[in-house]
Amino acid sequence: MRGAVAAGRQRHLRRDESENTIRDVAQFTISGHDFELDRDRVEDAVGRQLPDPVREHYVVVHGRRYPPKQVISCATGLDRADFTTHQARRVLMRLGFQAARVTHEQNPPEATGEGPYGGRQAAALAPFVGKWVALASPTDVLVAADTPQEVLGWLARHNRRASYGMFRVPASLYEAEGLAPQ
Amino acid sequence: MRFEFLELPGETSALLRPVVPVQVEDLEDAPQLCLIDTGATTNRFGMWLAEATGIDLSGAPESTIRVGGVSTTARHTRADLTVAGVRYDAPVTFCDPWPFAFNLLGQEGFLRFFRLTVCAAESWLELEPER
Numbered sequence: 588m589r590g591a592v593a594a595g596r597q598r599h600l601r602r603d604e605s606e607n608t609i610r611d612v613a614q615f616t617i618s619g620h621d622f623e624l625d626r627d628r629v630e631d632a633v634g635r636q637l638p639d640p641v642r643e644h645y646v647v648v649h650g651r652r653y654p655p656k657q658v659i660s661c662a663t664g665l666d667r668a669d670f671t672t673h674q675a676r677r678v679l680m681r682l683g684f685q686a687a688r689v690t691h692e693q694n695p696p697e698a699t700g701e702g703p704y705g706g707r708q709a710a711a712l713a714p715f716v717g718k719w720v721a722l723a724s725p726t727d728v729l730v731a732a733d734t735p736q737e738v739l740g741w742l743a744r745h746n747r748r749a750s751y752g753m754f755r756v757p758a759s760l761y762e763a764e765g766l767a768p769q
Numbered sequence: 770m771r772f773e774f775l776e777l778p779g780e781t782s783a784l785l786r787p788v789v790p791v792q793v794e795d796l797e798d799a800p801q802l803c804l805i806d807t808g809a810t811t812n813r814f815g816m817w818l819a820e821a822t823g824i825d826l827s828g829a830p831e832s833t834i835r836v837g838g839v840s841t842t843a844r845h846t847r848a849d850l851t852v853a854g855v856r857y858d859a860p861v862t863f864c865d866p867w868p869f870a871f872n873l874l875g876q877e878g879f880l881r882f883f884r885l886t887v888c889a890a891e892s893w894l895e896l897e898p899e900r
Contacts, residue, residue: 700782700783701782701783701785701892702774702776702783702785702892703773703774703776703785703892703893704773704776706776706782706783707776708775708776708783709776709777709778709779709783709784710778712776712777712778713778716778721799725773725776734817735815735817735818735821736817736821738799739796739798739799739821742798742799743798747798748797748798748799749798749799749800750800751790751800751802752788752790752799752800752801752802753799753800753801753802754788754801754802754870754871755870755871756777756778756870757777757784757870757871758870760779760780760784762869762870763777763779763784763786763870
């Protein structure tokens with residue numbers, strides 16, 4: 588049988604002496620291994636990893652969308668083949684992460700402004716100000732990262748092509764005009 | 770070939786910039802959106818691009834220049850660029866630091882090779898290779 592998950596069977600509060608706080612820790616059995624997980628631990632494990640491409644399901648960690656299996660793999664060290672997306676998603680939802688499924692309505696917002704794309708491209712780029720981005724189309728941001736090397740690495744790892752191009756989204760009017768950051 | 774201006778997020782409305790995707794050497798998966806700068810004499814790119822594409826800068830002439838108020842070390846060389854489906858050998862200056870959002874396309878490495886039409890009123894530009 589593949590990757591059984593018994594989620595949240597023993598949920599309890601655990602005192603974290605180092606921080607003098609009480610953390611809500613849940614125990615899970617994933618693929619025959621027992622884990623104690625909480626939201627902070629998962630967020631720490633994901634750290635600055637760039638999200639892999641989202642195919643259908645995603646969870647939101649640090650305000651970014653990740654495939655559930657990537658997050659559980661980071662948090663537990665398990666191979667992604669050892670559990671299913673559904674199992675990963677269930678664990679993460681129990682820890683309070685928002686989970687959802689990609690829908691076609693995710694496409695860019697309606698045109699509301701000027702410009703060749705009616706403001707859709709500006710809206711698609713707005714969450715990534717100051718980041719390097721790679722775009723598959725004028726409004727489809729494949730990946731956003733702090734450095735161009737991270738973007739190139741991500742494209743290579745996932746065999747994706749930034750057909751529209753890559754650049755750093757300017758953080759100010761000065762940068763948009765080709766000047767340096769102030 | 771026509772290119773729509775890039776829409777950037779602005780405080781009150783989108784900022785529209787004339788940019789062109791440029792493939793540097795064989796970096797096919799990640800063309801760079803470069804800002805057209807008719808006042809620039811040469812193409813000026815971030816040094817990281819030379820490293821990413823394996824361009825050997827050892828022995829390349831070096832100078833210190835100021836771009837946009839920033840003093841930067843410039844290494845002058847040549848690189849294969851592909852713009853609008855045309856691959857050509859162009860003079861390029863790789864700069865470090867390069868804190869700018871865009872790489873710049875200038876006269877010698879870009880405008881010398883393409884006839885440029887800009888329609889800012891409709892937010893597009895067109896490139897036609899020079900014969």
